[in-house]
Amino acid sequence: MLKDLQLEHVYIACGYTDLRLGIDGLANLVKLHFELDPYNNILFLFCGRRCDRIKALYWEGDGFLLLYKRLEKGIFQWPRSGADLKQLTPQQYRWLMEGLVLEPKRSIKNG
DSSP: OOTTOOOSEEEEEOSOOOTTOOHHHHHHIIIIISOOOTTSSEEEEEEOSSTTEEEEEEEOSSSEEEEEEEOSSSOOOOOOSSSOEEEEOHHHHHHHHTTOOSSOSOOOOOO
C-alpha cells in the first residue's frame, strides 16, 4: 500500500473512527480534532470498530487519495487506547500492513 510514495510522516488515529466518513469528514477530523494540516505529505490511517478494515487519507497535491483496505483473514493490530494520533516509523507501518503488532512487548538485548 503506497509503496512508491515518499511520505514525510505516517500517523494512525488511535481508538475508533467512524469509517462511514469520506474524504471531507476525515480531512476535517485531521484538521479540527488533531490540529494538523491534511494538505501535507502525510498519510493518515483510520480504523473502525471492526479491526479487519482501515481507511487511509493522503493529499497528492491536486486532490485527496482515499484508500480502503479490508483483510480477508485476520485483523489489524490497532492501538485502541485514547483518541490521539500516533506517529509510525517506516518499520511500524510495514508491521501494521503485515498484521503484526506495532510495539513488541519485549526485546532481546545483545551483550
